[in-house]
Amino acid sequence: MTNRFQYILVGVGVTLLTIATALVIGYNETQASSGSEIVTITNPVEVTQHEAANNLERNQGQTDDVIGLLSERNQLVANWQTSVEAQSGWLHMxxxxxxxxxxxxxxxxxxxxxxxxxxxIWYKSNDADATVQMxxxxxDLEGNLVQVATYRDGYWRNFSDNSKEAGTPPSLPQDDRFVAGNVAYNKIVRxxxxxxxxSITVFTYHYSHPAISYDNTGFEGVIINGGIIQEMIDFTTGQPLKVTTIxxxxxxxxxxADEYTYLLTxxxxxxxxxxxxxxEKEVDHDN
Structure with a gap:
C-alpha cells in the first residue's frame, strides 16, 4: 500500500527503480582525479584465464568497497534522520x-x-505524544494543487481517487536506489x-545494463545502456541536497534524465x- 501512494506522489523514483531492476555489473576503468579527496571504486576491465584467480580476489575486494561506500552514504543520511526523529515538531520539506x-x-x-x-511533505515521526502522521x-510549477495523500491512524488516504487502505507507517523520505542490494553499481566515487x-559530500554512482529503448514512451531513438547518479549530501548534517541522473x-x-532538489527542509x-x-479529512468511502 505504501508503494502505491509513493508511486502516485513520487513517480520519478518508481520510474528509475523500474529501470534499475535490469541493471547488471559492468566493467569500466576510471582514474581518480586530483584536487579534492576522491575515493574511486571500479571493477576489472576484463578477466583472462591466466589472471582469473588474482582478479577474482580483487573483484571481491572491490565489491566489498562498493558496499562500504554505500554504507558510508547511508550512515550519513541515517545521522540526519535520527536527528530529525529526535525532535518533537513536524518535518516540512x-x-x-x-x-x-x-x-x-x-x-x-x-x-x-x-x-x-x-x-x-509534512511528516511527524512517532514519539511520546503522537503516532506517525504525514x-x-x-x-505544479504554477502553484496549482494537483493531488493530496495523507497517513494517520494506520490508514493511507488518497483524495484523487477517494481511496483509503490500511498500511504501514511511512518512514522519512528516502531514495531506495541507495540501499545496498537494490541496484548493482559497477563504480562509486566519493x-x-x-x-x-x-562541507558537501558528492557520491557518484555508475551503472550499466542491457540496452533499453524508450520508443514506446514517445522518445523515439532513445536507447540507454547505463547511467550515472550524482547525489549531493551535507557532510555535517547528513541531509540530502540534490540528486541528478544522467x-x-x-x-x-x-x-x-531527471533532477530533484531539496528546496526547503x-x-x-x-x-x-x-x-x-x-x-483530519476523511474520504467519501473505503476501498
Whole structure:
C-alpha cells in the first residue's frame, strides 16, 4: 500500500527503480582525479584465464568497497534522520522534481500529472505524544494543487481517487536506489568538497545494463545502456541536497534524465490550518 501512494506522489523514483531492476555489473576503468579527496571504486576491465584467480580476489575486494561506500552514504543520511526523529515538531520539506523523460499520466479524477512538480511533505515521526502522521501535497510549477495523500491512524488516504487502505507507517523520505542490494553499481566515487559555508559530500554512482529503448514512451531513438547518479549530501548534517541522473546512450552520448532538489527542509512546531484540515479529512468511502 505504501508503494502505491509513493508511486502516485513520487513517480520519478518508481520510474528509475523500474529501470534499475535490469541493471547488471559492468566493467569500466576510471582514474581518480586530483584536487579534492576522491575515493574511486571500479571493477576489472576484463578477466583472462591466466589472471582469473588474482582478479577474482580483487573483484571481491572491490565489491566489498562498493558496499562500504554505500554504507558510508547511508550512515550519513541515517545521522540526519535520527536527528530529525529526535525532535518533537513536524518535518516540512519541499522537493522539486525536474524530469526530462516520461509523461506524468492521468489521475483517476481526470487531472493531468505534470512532468515537473513540487512535492511538499509534512511528516511527524512517532514519539511520546503522537503516532506517525504525514501529509503529501503535489503542486505544479504554477502553484496549482494537483493531488493530496495523507497517513494517520494506520490508514493511507488518497483524495484523487477517494481511496483509503490500511498500511504501514511511512518512514522519512528516502531514495531506495541507495540501499545496498537494490541496484548493482559497477563504480562509486566519493568526493568531499570543503568550503567556508558548508562541507558537501558528492557520491557518484555508475551503472550499466542491457540496452533499453524508450520508443514506446514517445522518445523515439532513445536507447540507454547505463547511467550515472550524482547525489549531493551535507557532510555535517547528513541531509540530502540534490540528486541528478544522467542516462548514457548506446551511441556514447549522455542526457540528463531527471533532477530533484531539496528546496526547503525545516522543523516546525505546528502545521498550517489547511494542512491540518487535510490530515483530519476523511474520504467519501473505503476501498
Amino acid at each position: 519541499k522537493i522539486l522534481y525536474d524530469q526530462e523523460f516520461g509523461s506524468g499520466g492521468m489521475l483517476p479524477n481526470g487531472t493531468q500529472i505534470p512532468q515537473d512538480y513540487i512535492s511538499e 501529509v503529501n501535497l503535489m503542486w 568526493e568531499d568538497i570543503p568550503s567556508d559555508k558548508d 542516462f548514457q546512450m548506446t551511441d556514447g552520448s549522455e542526457r540528463i 525545516e522543523i516546525v512546531n505546528d502545521v498550517p490550518t489547511n494542512v491540518f484540515e487535510y490530515l
